[in-house]
Every structure is written in C-alpha cells, then in structure tokens.
Amino acid sequence: MGITGMIYIVTMVFSLIVLILSSSTVGYDYFQFTQQYQPAVCRSNPTPCKDPTDKLFTVHGLWPSNLNGPHPENCTNATVNSHRIKNIQAQLKIIWPNVLDRTNHLGFWNKQWIKHGSCGNPPIMNDTHYFQTVINMYITQKQNVSEILSKAKIEPLGIQRPLVDIEKAIRNSINKKKPKFKCQNNGGVTELVEISLCSDRSLTQFRDCPHPFPPGSPFLCPADIQY
C-alpha cells in the first residue's frame, strides 16, 4: 500500500471516530430557565385551571437548549424518585407548582425531568440535583422574575404596558443580557405568559437568549403587553 492509501485509511478511520463520538453525545449549548405567569397560563389553556392562581411567575422548567437544530429531549425513562426529593417538596410546591393541576405537582416535575432535565448532564447530575439547582437559581441566586420586576416597581396589575420596560428591568438584573418573552392573545388582549433567562452550558453566567419568536408566531410579543 502506498502513502496515499495510508493517508486515505487514516482519514477514514478518524472521520468514523468523530462521527461515532458526535452522534452518541447529546449536545446542548446553553440553558433556558423559563418562568410562567400563572394567571396568563390558565387563561391560555384550553381547559380552565382547577384551582385559583397566584399573581406570580413560577418555574416552568430548566431546559438544555441548542443554538442550531433541535433541543435534546427525553434522555432517560426513569421517573423522579419521590422519596429522594421528600425534603425539598415543600419548596418545590411554592416555586414550581403544577398550575394546571395542583393535585399533581409530581407529574409536572416528572415530565420536566424526563423531557429536559435528564439531558442536562453535566452540570445536572441526577433528578434531585435538577430540582435543587432550580431552587438555588430561583431563590438563592434571585432569578425569581416576579421579584426582579417588583424591585423595579413593576407590579402585576393586569394593565397594558410597554414590553421594553419589563425587558429593561430584567436585563438590569442579569448582567444586561437578553431575556426571551412569550405572549399569547387571550380574548383580544395580548398577555405576557413566559419569561426565559438564559445561561451558558455550565450554568455559570448569563447569556443572551437566542431565537425570539419570529414575526407571525402566535407567541410573539407586541410592543405593548398586559401584565
């Protein structure tokens, strides 16, 4: 075999290794920490919520996400070990309630863990660690969006207001980075439903959220929204 043949074989083997490695790695580039405004979630839902809502942004989920291509999902089949989260359940009920059905918080946490949390390794090591990480972000690291807005004198009054005011308040508390907003038209009024804060893939610093909802999307926020 000549030198050309050798180079060819080495190149092919190397390409194969790269291909195998890249296809077996569940990749993601950043995390979205998404919080939902309870009254707007209930008004956006086809079936009404069973229980009254609080005027609060509470956790929807922490989602490993990609800049290009689909986000990773369903990296485990193993449901949450409810015994292991016993001592944090009281806190989770407050920051991460199942707004649509408050008799089934665990069902919501399970869904978020299986669909999203399980794909965030590292830095998310297991189910318990997923929930603990979110508690730390919401409470200790003060990423509670209701609190961020309240400190900027933006209270949930159910009135029309410029989205830029909300964006400015959020940016000022996340190192000037760009959040992502989701709105929905409920009975002729466009309400702010969700706010996502984005962090790098190791959850150590904020980054701009990519992929705002495009023009034409039902979730695009107009210049004035209700909150």
Ligand SMILES: *[C@@H]1O[C@H](CO)[C@@H](O)[C@H](O)[C@H]1NC(C)=O
């Ligand atoms: C992950 O599982 C959920 C629930 O079973 C399903 O709706 C979703 O399509 C799945 N996602 C992928 C990428 O397979």
Ligand SMILES: *[C@@H]1O[C@H](CO)[C@@H](O)[C@H](O)[C@H]1NC(C)=O
């Ligand atoms: C989940 O279970 C299905 C069916 O048993 C299996 O095909 C799939 O590989 C499992 N996925 C993971 C991530 O374990």
Ligand SMILES: *[C@@H]1O[C@H](CO)[C@@H](O)[C@H](O)[C@H]1NC(C)=O
């Ligand atoms: C989950 O991960 C955390 C953080 O790495 C670790 O301290 C804990 O022991 C793990 N729990 C289980 C049950 O593996």
Ligand SMILES: *[C@@H]1O[C@H](CO)[C@@H](O)[C@H](O)[C@H]1NC(C)=O
């Ligand atoms: C989040 O912030 C709101 C508004 O300041 C506050 O009412 C709520 O208690 C906070 N939640 C937690 C768990 O600290």
